[in-house]
Amino acid sequence: MADFASIDRYLDDHLEQSLAELTRYAAQPSVAAQNLGMEECARLVSEMLRARGFSVELVPAEGYPVVIAERDGERDKTLLIYNHYDVQPPEPIDLWTSPPFTPTRRDGRLFGRGVSDDKGHLTARLLAIDALLEQAGRLPCRIKFVIEGEEEIGSVHLPGFVRKNRARLRGDACLWEFGYVDHREVPLQYAGLRGICYVELSVECLSRDVHSGVGGSIFPNAAWRLTWALASLKGKDERIRIPGFYDPVRPPTPRDRELMAQAPDMAQDYRERYGVKEYLRGMKGGEELKIAEVFEPTCTICGLDSGYQGPGSKTVLPARASAKVDFRLVPDMTPDQVTKQLRAHLDAGGFADVKIQFLGGNPAGRTDPDHPFLRLVAETARPVYGMPMTIVPMVGGSGPNHAFIQELGVPVATAGFGNPDTRAHAPDENLRVDLYLKHAKHVARMIHAFAEAT
Amino acid sequence: MADFASIDRYLDDHLEQSLAELTRYAAQPSVAAQNLGMEECARLVSEMLRARGFSVELVPAEGYPVVIAERDGERDKTLLIYNHYDVQPPEPIDLWTSPPFTPTRRDGRLFGRGVSDDKGHLTARLLAIDALLEQAGRLPCRIKFVIEGEEEIGSVHLPGFVRKNRARLRGDACLWEFGYVDHREVPLQYAGLRGICYVELSVECLSRDVHSGVGGSIFPNAAWRLTWALASLKGKDERIRIPGFYDPVRPPTPRDRELMAQAPDMAQDYRERYGVKEYLRGMKGGEELKIAEVFEPTCTICGLDSGYQGPGSKTVLPARASAKVDFRLVPDMTPDQVTKQLRAHLDAGGFADVKIQFLGGNPAGRTDPDHPFLRLVAETARPVYGMPMTIVPMVGGSGPNHAFIQELGVPVATAGFGNPDTRAHAPDENLRVDLYLKHAKHVARMIHAFAEAT
Numbered sequence: 001m002a003d004f005a006s007i008d009r010y011l012d013d014h015l016e017q018s019l020a021e022l023t024r025y026a027a028q029p030s031v032a033a034q035n036l037g038m039e040e041c042a043r044l045v046s047e048m049l050r051a052r053g054f055s056v057e058l059v060p061a062e063g064y065p066v067v068i069a070e071r072d073g074e075r076d077k078t079l080l081i082y083n084h085y086d087v088q089p090p091e092p093i094d095l096w097t098s099p100p101f102t103p104t105r106r107d108g109r110l111f112g113r114g115v116s117d118d119k120g121h122l123t124a125r126l127l128a129i130d131a132l133l134e135q136a137g138r139l140p141c142r143i144k145f146v147i148e149g150e151e152e153i154g155s156v157h158l159p160g161f162v163r164k165n166r167a168r169l170r171g172d173a174c175l176w177e178f179g180y181v182d183h184r185e186v187p188l189q190y191a192g193l194r195g196i197c198y199v200e201l202s203v204e205c206l207s208r209d210v211h212s213g214v215g216g217s218i219f220p221n222a223a224w225r226l227t228w229a230l231a232s233l234k235g236k237d238e239r240i241r242i243p244g245f246y247d248p249v250r251p252p253t254p255r256d257r258e259l260m261a262q263a264p265d266m267a268q269d270y271r272e273r274y275g276v277k278e279y280l281r282g283m284k285g286g287e288e289l290k291i292a293e294v295f296e297p298t299c300t301i302c303g304l305d306s307g308y309q310g311p312g313s314k315t316v317l318p319a320r321a322s323a324k325v326d327f328r329l330v331p332d333m334t335p336d337q338v339t340k341q342l343r344a345h346l347d348a349g350g351f352a353d354v355k356i357q358f359l360g361g362n363p364a365g366r367t368d369p370d371h372p373f374l375r376l377v378a379e380t381a382r383p384v385y386g387m388p389m390t391i392v393p394m395v396g397g398s399g400p401n402h403a404f405i406q407e408l409g410v411p412v413a414t415a416g417f418g419n420p421d422t423r424a425h426a427p428d429e430n431l432r433v434d435l436y437l438k439h440a441k442h443v444a445r446m447i448h449a450f451a452e453a454t
Numbered sequence: 455m456a457d458f459a460s461i462d463r464y465l466d467d468h469l470e471q472s473l474a475e476l477t478r479y480a481a482q483p484s485v486a487a488q489n490l491g492m493e494e495c496a497r498l499v500s501e502m503l504r505a506r507g508f509s510v511e512l513v514p515a516e517g518y519p520v521v522i523a524e525r526d527g528e529r530d531k532t533l534l535i536y537n538h539y540d541v542q543p544p545e546p547i548d549l550w551t552s553p554p555f556t557p558t559r560r561d562g563r564l565f566g567r568g569v570s571d572d573k574g575h576l577t578a579r580l581l582a583i584d585a586l587l588e589q590a591g592r593l594p595c596r597i598k599f600v601i602e603g604e605e606e607i608g609s610v611h612l613p614g615f616v617r618k619n620r621a622r623l624r625g626d627a628c629l630w631e632f633g634y635v636d637h638r639e640v641p642l643q644y645a646g647l648r649g650i651c652y653v654e655l656s657v658e659c660l661s662r663d664v665h666s667g668v669g670g671s672i673f674p675n676a677a678w679r680l681t682w683a684l685a686s687l688k689g690k691d692e693r694i695r696i697p698g699f700y701d702p703v704r705p706p707t708p709r710d711r712e713l714m715a716q717a718p719d720m721a722q723d724y725r726e727r728y729g730v731k732e733y734l735r736g737m738k739g740g741e742e743l744k745i746a747e748v749f750e751p752t753c754t755i756c757g758l759d760s761g762y763q764g765p766g767s768k769t770v771l772p773a774r775a776s777a778k779v780d781f782r783l784v785p786d787m788t789p790d791q792v793t794k795q796l797r798a799h800l801d802a803g804g805f806a807d808v809k810i811q812f813l814g815g816n817p818a819g820r821t822d823p824d825h826p827f828l829r830l831v832a833e834t835a836r837p838v839y840g841m842p843m844t845i846v847p848m849v850g851g852s853g854p855n856h857a858f859i860q861e862l863g864v865p866v867a868t869a870g871f872g873n874p875d876t877r878a879h880a881p882d883e884n885l886r887v888d889l890y891l892k893h894a895k896h897v898a899r900m901i902h903a904f905a906e907a908t
Contacts, residue, residue, distance in 0.1 A: 033766025089768050095662075153766050194667065198767045207729030208549075211879045212780045213648065213851030216752030218733050218743055219724070223755035223777075224688065231685035234678065236804065270673070275661030275773075279672050289672055298670030301677035302770050303761035308778055312487025312607050313652040313813040314543050315780050315852075316756050316879055319729075323677075324762055326666045326769050350690065359767040397667030398769075425665045425770055 002448050003135065004383070004441075010131040011440050018127040018440070019110060019433070021048065023103040025119045026112045032086035032153045038064050045085045045122070045147055052129055054145070059165075062157040064149030068168070073139030075451045080144050080171035080410060082401075083122045084151035087114035088425045095427035109430040116431045117424040118177045121416050122147065124436050125175075128443035140451030144171055148400075151177070154198050154360015155400035162403040173373040173450060174404050175443070179416025181435055182264040182390075187381050187442075189389040190414045191374055192366030194294065195329030196398035197338040198302075200357040201229060202322035209307070215317040222321040223306040229351040230323055233299055233342075238280050240299045242345045248332045252295045256393045259369055260290050263392045269420060294394040298328040324359075328398060335361030365402030367411045369393045376453060377413040380445040384438050389415065415442060456902050457589065458837070458895075464585040465894050472581040472894070473564060473887065475502065477557040479573045480566045486540035486607045492518045495539045499576070499601055506583055508599070513619075516611040518603030522622070527593030529905045532625035534598050534864060536855075537576045538605035541568035542879045549881035563884040570885045571878040572631045575870050576601065578890050579629075582897035594905030598625055602854075605631070608652050608814015609854035616857040627827040627904060628858050629897075633870025635889055636718040636844075641835050641896075643843040644868045645828055646820030648748065649783030650852035651792040652756075654811040655683065656776035663761070669771040677760040680775040683805040687753055687779075687796075692734050694753045696799045702786045706749045710847045713823055714744050717846045723874060748848040752782040778813075782852060789815030819856030821865045823847045830907060831867040834899040838892050843869065869896060 025048065030041035045067050046056045054069035064086065090100035090113045098104035103112035110120070132139055146169060148158050162169060181187050205220040215221075234240050252260065267285025270276050283289045302325065307318030327338050339358055346354050367374060369391045378389035401412045417435035418424065479502065484495035499521050500510045508523035518540065544554035544567045552558035557566035564574070586593055600623060602612050616623060635641050659674040669675075688694050706714065721739025724730050737743045756779065761772030781792050793812055800808050821828060823845045832843035855866045871889035872878065 033768060034764060089762065089764055089766075091762065091764060091768075152769075196667075196769070198769065200767075205731075209880050210728050211851065212752075212754045212756055213650075213782060213849070214747070215724075215728070216754040216780070216782050216850065217750045218737065218747050219728065219730055220732065220734060221755060223758050224684075226758070227681055227684045227755065228690050230678075230681045236682050270669075274664050274669070274673065276673055277659075278674065280674060283672065293668070293672050296671040298666075300666045300670040300771055301675060301681065301760065302666055302768060303763045303772065304677050304680070304758040304775060305763035306755065307757035308543070308545065309757045309759035309776075310488065310543055310545060312543075313654075313778060313780070314487060314545075314756060314879065315606075315650070315652065317754055318757065321758060322763075324767060326670070326767070328667060328670050395667070396670065397665065425768065426663050 004445065007131045007135055007444050008441055010134055011127060011437060011444070014127060014130065015437050018123050022110070022115060022120050022123040025123060026103045026114045027101055029101050030086050030114070030149065031089050032064060032150050033089050038086065038149055041085045042067055042149060048126060049145060052126060052133065061161050066149070066161055067145065067147040069145040071139055071143055073141040073143065073451065075141045077451055078142040078144055078171035079447060079450055080146060080169065080174040080404065081125060082174055082404065083118055083145065083147045083177045084149065085119070085147055086149045086152050087117065087119070088152045092427060097428055108434065109432055111428055111430040113429055116418055116422045116429055120431045120436060121177055124417065124440045125443050127440045128447065131444055132447060140448050144169065151399060154196060155362055156360040158400040159362060159403040162407045166407055169408055171408060171410055174410045174412045175446070176401060176412050176414040177399065178418055179414040180418035183269045183420040184264060186264065186387065187385050187389040187415070189374060189378050189391045190395035191369035191391055192394040193364060193399045193401050194394065194396060195333060195335065195362050195364035195402065197327040197329060197335035197361035198359040199325050199339065199342070200322055200359055201226065201325055202320065202355045202357065203353055204320045206319040209319050210317045212315040212317045219317060221317055223318050225351070225353060226306065226321040226323055229346060229354045230301065232345070232349045232351070240297070242341045244341050245297070245338070248337070249297060249330055250332070252291060255369070259391060259393045261287060262390055263290055265290065273420065294396045295330055297330050297333060300326045302326050328396065329364050331364045331366060334363045362398065362400045363402045365405045365412065366394065367405060371411045373411040374413045376449050377415055377446050380449045381415070381442050383445065384441045415439070415446070458899065461585045461589055461898050462895055464588055465581060465891060465898070468581060468584065469891050472577050476564070476569060476574050476577040479577060480557045480568045481555055483555050484540050484568070484603070485543050486518060486604050487543050492540065492603055496521055496603060499539045502580060503599060506580060506587065515615050520603070520615055521599065521601040523599040525593055525597055527595040527597065527905065529595040531595040531905055532598055533595055533901060533904050534600060534623065534625035534628040534858065535579060536628060536858065537572055537599065537601045537631045538603065539573070539601055540603045540606050541571065541573070542606045546881060551882055562887055564887060565882055565884045567883055570872055570876045570883055574885045574890060575631055578871065578894045579897050581894045582901065585898050586901060594902050598623065605853060608650060609816055610814040612854040613816060613857040616861045620861055623862055625862060625864055628864045628866045629900070630855060630866050630868040631853065632872055633868045634872035637723045637874040638718060640718065640841065641839050641843040641869070643828060643832050643845045644849035645823035645845055646848040647818060647853050647855050648848065648850060649787060649789065649816050649818035649856065651781040651783060651789035651815035652813040653779050653793065653796070654776055654813055655680065655779055656774065656809045656811065657807055658774045660773040663773050664771045666769040666771045673771060675771055676775040677772050679805070679807060680760065680777055683800060683803070683808045684755065684777055686799070686803045686805070694751070696795045698795050699751070699792070702791070703751060703784055706745060709823070711741070713845060713847045715741060716844055717744055719744065727874065748850045749784055751784050751787060754780045756780050782850065783818050785818045785820060788817045816852065816854045817856045819859045819866065820848065821859060825865045827865040828867045830903050831869055831900050834903045835869070835896050837899065838895045869893070869900070
């Protein structure tokens with residue numbers, strides 16, 4: 001039996017050291033979308049793991065390399081831990097209070113791109129591992145890290161990588177990269193993630209921009225073509241109009257609904273946090289909103305780009321226009337299905353000129369919310385948070401958990417220190433130092449309990 | 455009778471000096487839309503005119519100051535010359551072969567923002583005036599320059615300025631700021647300009663960007679709202695759907711059609727120059743295309759801006775979205791009519807959340823294409839170009855000629871050195887040096903003929 005009083009003391013005493021390690025890690029830009037600092041960051045992660053006695057391999061993959069690290073432990077059981085070393089683009093940079101790649105402490109938080117999503121999750125877990133090693137000289141069980149560099153661009157190559165390295169990645173359970181504590185300070189565990197299909201739609205009608213006085217009434221306009229093509233995908237009623245899109249969608253089960261009823265009602269919190277005046281389709285909150293948030297597929301315009309966007313006016317007819325569009329998928333939709341249906345829909349609507357560039361995606365992945373491993377992870381939170389984690393069957397975000405569940409056959413549990421104001425993907429991304437420490441304490445207990453479970 | 459052989463010799467001899475003056479003038483950025491270098495440029499223009507013995511006043515106006523310059527001549531007749539010292543924004547800067555504000559000579563052309571539109575038109579006219587003064591010691595008639603700083607942002611304040619300064623701006627005829635020689639080297643004279651109404655449409659649904667996994671199925675999305683609002687303005691059939699929009703539109707007269715038949719057929723040229731694959735509504739060229747280009751009102755998206763536009767993907771639900779939209783107006787539409795109809799249409803369509811910012815505009819302005827002054831301007835081109843100008847009743851572009859025609863009661867003639875590859879408003883804007891010299895020779899003759907006409 002581990003001495004958690006002594007482990008917790010170690011974690012308290014080494015918190016600042018761990019945050020210093022995170023500060024170095026987050027100061028290294030690693031924006032996959034912009035190919036910024038990726039190699040350097042992968043090497044940095046490798047060194048951090050090697051320093052803990054892991055055997056580390058930086059495995060070249062089709063895209064950015066994957067870091068695989070392994071260290072044996074007392075029991076012959078393997079806990080997989082999935083993290084990623086890439087981060088979202090820092091833009092818009094002028095909305096950051098402190099520079100995105102200069103991690104900065106303020107008001108009990110650490111601010112910086114990636115500190116929460118999810119570089120800090122790696123360093124907090126390494127802190128827990130340090131404590132376990134310090135106490136016993138070895139790990140309670142085998143731990144394998146899989147740390148990819150393409151999570152923020154849809155983990156394009158990870159499913160193939162997992163399939164190809166199935167034997168090597170064999171394990172008994174998997175701890176996912178992130179997790180949240182809700183606005184009531186209740187730790188949440190998500191048993192499933194929606195899938196994603198991210199595309200760029202682009203149109204080019206002319207070889208160059210033209211004075212709008214010349215072309216306005218006679219030349220095709222790429223911005224108009226894009227506008228009409230987009231408007232054909234989804235109407236004001238929010239119904240996605242791509243034929244067949246909703247066919248694979250299954251409604252939540254009674255058990256899903258039961259668990260969702262226990263999930264937090266975010267309606268008021270979202271109003272305050274994001275300035276939401278009205279929810280879509282007249283929803284007010286409660287179960288309806290909770291279910292819609294995670295059990296429905298989406299079609300979101302993430303960006304629009306065409307012509308002149310500076311101050312004042314420029315009378316130009318743009319040659320090109322493009323949109324970033326993100327589809328969130330529920331079981332059993334696939335990115336392949338969506339891109340094929342999208343192509344067919346655009347073609348049928350007279351938009352064969354609108355190009356689709358697939359920028360990444362994966363299907364939704366679910367673990368049974370009543371799986372013993374998820375229960376174990378939920379229960380080991382109790383001594384740290386004063387309550388077990390609340391298990392939520394599905395979360396709105398995405399990740400390549402499908403590959404682990406399908407290819408490796410492992411249950412996947414989420415746990416982490418994200419807070420309701422953590423601003424992942426947005427300016428002023430941050431972590432709360434108190435929750436960071438709690439996560440480390442939780443992870444130390446979870447590893448122990450996993451190793452000892454029969 | 456003037457000695458045009460000697461005048462032409464002067465112009466030939468002083469061409470380089472004039473281009474050097476233009477190079478200094480165009481090196482001074484003066485981007486009205488970005489409030490860049492405006493005061494400096496207005497002062498520079500004033501000095502250039504004072505150096506020619508003009509009495510110059512830099513008149514403060516509601517927006518950027520207007521330069522008024524006047525010099526008496528032999529006859530008591532007044533030729534107004536309208537120019538502007540502001541230029542279009544230089545963006546996208548990376549598409550320029552040489553820097554936009556470093557005028558550069560290549561292949562018989564001078565490249566730089568504003569060299570054609572329309573700083574060079576001022577310096578070429580000053581060169582003609584230098585020649586006339588050199589020969590006779592005085593001008594053949596009174597010349598009044600009106601040089602504004604807001605042409606490229608819709609001449610927002612010029613109509614009011616002209617109305618207010620009606621007495622001071624009294625004249626008998628007006629030479630407009632620009633003109634073109636077509637792809638057959640035929641000089642064109644435009645007897646009318648379309649009007650314009652330039653607006654920015656913007657939507658803000660949230661106080662900040664949100665992770666698209668959270669908000670995709672429950673939060674309103676500004677980019678979607680904008681897309682649907684835009685799609686409600688014009689459909690794939692190119693018909694503008696704003697109720698009442700087309701009500702004031704009059705078809706071209708039989709005389710308009712007769713003159714348009716003589717205008718150049720640009721169908722093939724546009725295909726090559728701008729990469730047009732198909733004209734709108736199946737048009738192939740000929741009279742149909744010529745008429746559509748200038749006698750129809752338009753609704754052009756000039757720019758789209760929302761969310762993430764960088765490389766790769768960013769899974770964000772944008773808080774804001776905006777579009778620049780330019781309506782070209784035919785007689786008797788007005789910007790006021792269009793903005794009111796647009797507001798009513800958006801409100802009726804459920805888009806009260808879409809804000810309209812008016813960025814400038816003016817109604818269309820026409821002079822009778824058979825007016826004697828226009829004939830005079832056309833005929834005085836003959837000795838220079840080997841043919842008279844072809845008079846075209848209307849051009850697709852815009853400008854505040856309506857104010858001169860309505861408030862001052864003068865005919866307005868266009869003449870200039872623009873070439874089919876002049877790239878006004880676009881990267882690599884340029885002038886052809888040979889046409890620049892021809893314009894100076896034409897202007898010298900036109901001023902003389904105007905002074906002497908009964």
